[in-house]
Amino acid sequence: MIVLGIESSCDETAAAVVKDGTHILSSVIASQIDVHHKYGGVVPELASRMHLEAITPVVDQALEQALIKKEEIDAVAATRGPGLIGALLVGFSFAKAFSFARNIPFTGVNHLEAHIYSLFLTDTPPEFPFIALVVSGGHTNIYYVTSHDHFELMGQTRDDAAGEAFDKVAKMLGLGYPGGPVIEQMAKSKNPDNIVFPRTLLDKDSFDFSFSGIKSAVARYIHDHDISTLEEKARIAASFQEAVIDVLCQKLIRAAKFKNCTRIGISGGVSANQTFVDRLRQTAATDRICVFAPAPSLCGDNAAMIAARGFTMIQQGDICNFDHDVFSRNRI
Amino acid sequence: MKTITSSHTDQTLELGEKIGRALTCGMRIALKGELGAGKTTFVQGLAKGMGVSEKYHITSPTFNIINEYEAGQFTLCHLDLYRLESCDDLEDIGFDDLIEDMNVIVVEWPGILEDMAFRFDLEIHFNFDEHYNRIISVFASGQSGSNLLSTLSL
Numbered sequence: 001m002i003v004l005g006i007e008s009s010c011d012e013t014a015a016a017v018v019k020d021g022t023h024i025l026s027s028v029i030a031s032q033i034d035v036h037h038k039y040g041g042v043v044p045e046l047a048s049r050m051h052l053e054a055i056t057p058v059v060d061q062a063l064e065q066a067l068i069k070k071e072e073i074d075a076v077a078a079t080r081g082p083g084l085i086g087a088l089l090v091g092f093s094f095a096k097a098f099s100f101a102r103n104i105p106f107t108g109v110n111h112l113e114a115h116i117y118s119l120f121l122t123d124t125p126p127e128f129p130f131i132a133l134v135v136s137g138g139h140t141n142i143y144y145v146t147s148h149d150h151f152e153l154m155g156q157t158r159d160d161a162a163g164e165a166f167d168k169v170a171k172m173l174g175l176g177y178p179g180g181p182v183i184e185q186m187a188k189s190k191n192p193d194n195i196v197f198p199r200t201l202l203d204k205d206s207f208d209f210s211f212s213g214i215k216s217a218v219a220r221y222i223h224d225h226d227i228s229t230l231e232e233k234a235r236i237a238a239s240f241q242e243a244v245i246d247v248l249c250q251k252l253i254r255a256a257k258f259k260n261c262t263r264i265g266i267s268g269g270v271s272a273n274q275t276f277v278d279r280l281r282q283t284a285a286t287d288r289i290c291v292f293a294p295a296p297s298l299c300g301d302n303a304a305m306i307a308a309r310g311f312t313m314i315q316q317g318d319i320c321n322f323d324h325d326v327f328s329r330n331r332i
Numbered sequence: 333m334k335t336i337t338s339s340h341t342d343q344t345l346e347l348g349e350k351i352g353r354a355l356t357c358g359m360r361i362a363l364k365g366e367l368g369a370g371k372t373t374f375v376q377g378l379a380k381g382m383g384v385s386e387k388y389h390i391t392s393p394t395f396n397i398i399n400e401y402e403a404g405q406f407t408l409c410h411l412d413l414y415r416l417e418s419c420d421d422l423e424d425i426g427f428d429d430l431i432e433d434m435n436v437i438v439v440e441w442p443g444i445l446e447d448m449a450f451r452f453d454l455e456i457h458f459n460f461d462e463h464y465n466r467i468i469s470v471f472a473s474g475q476s477g478s479n480l481l482s483t484l485s486l
Contacts, residue, residue: 010395048424084397086424138395158389159372168367168394212372212392219368220464329400 077310
């Protein structure tokens with residue numbers, strides 16, 4: 001089955017063609033990263049107007065790159081939520097129209113579930129059950145995934161998302177946007193144990209996260225110290241990253257042990273942080289836990305993961321009709 | 333204007349809770365201060381005071397731009413305009429639809445709204461003193477804002 005996937009929940013307009021939920025024929029993202037950098041701030045493509053301008057060319061390019069004609073698409077999947085309503089409506093309405101015109105099924109996909117499906121776009125996906133972390137600029141959620149239709153939310157952030165903390169610390173250090181890659185890059189040159197930032201673990205039994213304390217501690221450190229040298233910035237970047245990675249690894253491994261589960265799959269923008277992936281693999285190996293991570297190109301928002309999730313839903317008969325609408329808040 | 337010195341997040345939460353209990357129809361609040369100054373913490377207290385169910389975590393709206401929470405008869409609309417560029421973007425995120433009596437609107441990084449002379453009932457400033465305590469100042473404008481401020485005991 002060939003599925004056209006469409007993503008427009010927030011900052012990216014994306015389209016992809018995926019065969020049988022695992023094989024990517026094309027994946028196109030109208031990324032605005034260069035625009036962000038030019039303005040030195042966060043100027044995302046969140047305006048629905050910009051999604052509207054991008055959607056048709058992005059879909060055309062996805063079909064062209066996949067060497068697939070519109071007539072060969074068997075089904076359409078688009079992000080239904082959570083996200084910005086105006087942005088979501090562009091992709092979801094496009095999918096409805098495409099499905100109507102071609103008389104093929106379409107389905108609306110939960111963006112967070114879809115991130116987990118970026119782990120299935122490979123020849124070696126995790127087997128069920130596994131612990132899944134979706135960690136990005138907007139979310140930090142831990143799930144226990146036992147099948148294609150059962151995702152138990154074990155924990156989530158109570159304040160800032162982990163990726164948001166990276167972005168904000170990068171901003172405080174004057175390192176531009178997005179924050180993740182530049183912090184990881186700077187951190188490589190430094191020993192992270194120089195400054196000890198707090199690891200907020202909350203209650204002993206909780207799988208929830210809190211990253212606002214680490215952010216505030218960095219803000220305070222910057223307030224109290226001279227951070228004009230690159231070396232000092234690198235020290236802060238490394239120590240901050242270490243604190244976040246520590247918390248993520250500890251919670252994930254505890255979640256795996258709690259569920260007696262030997263697999264952890266991470267996804268979302270922060271899972272592109274190789275220092276995090278390596279540390280998690282290392283730590284997990286001592287408990288004989290396997291770690292799965294998507295290819296770097298599939299960590300951020302993309303449409304291939306939407307198509308992959310849509311494929312499993314359509315196979316199960318979980319399809320949408322034209323009365324279905326988008327939603328802004330998560331219902332997973 | 334009224335001011336408190338907050339040396340712990342509990343004090344910021346408490347201020348939020350007091351103001352949350354005193355809010356009236358359609359109030360609009362602007363929050364100003366640097367990253368890590370306690371704006372989202374304040375809103376967590378405010379939500380508690382307004383009666384938002386504790387099963388909701390009041391998370392940072394930076395990524396989502398708008399987070400909405402049911403709060404008894406009101407809806408708490410928590411916005412962060414940090415990522416927006418201009419008032420055109422406001423239209424795109426559906427800001428106009430939020431302006432109604434039953435919505436309490438709380439805005440972090442309200443710059444673009446101020447540029448278009450949007451009227452806030454309360455403006456709350458978060459600053460630091462030399463010991464890194466938060467100095468939180470509450471300013472009122474208009475009748476309902478001034479009424480609220482005059483009844484607020486800090």
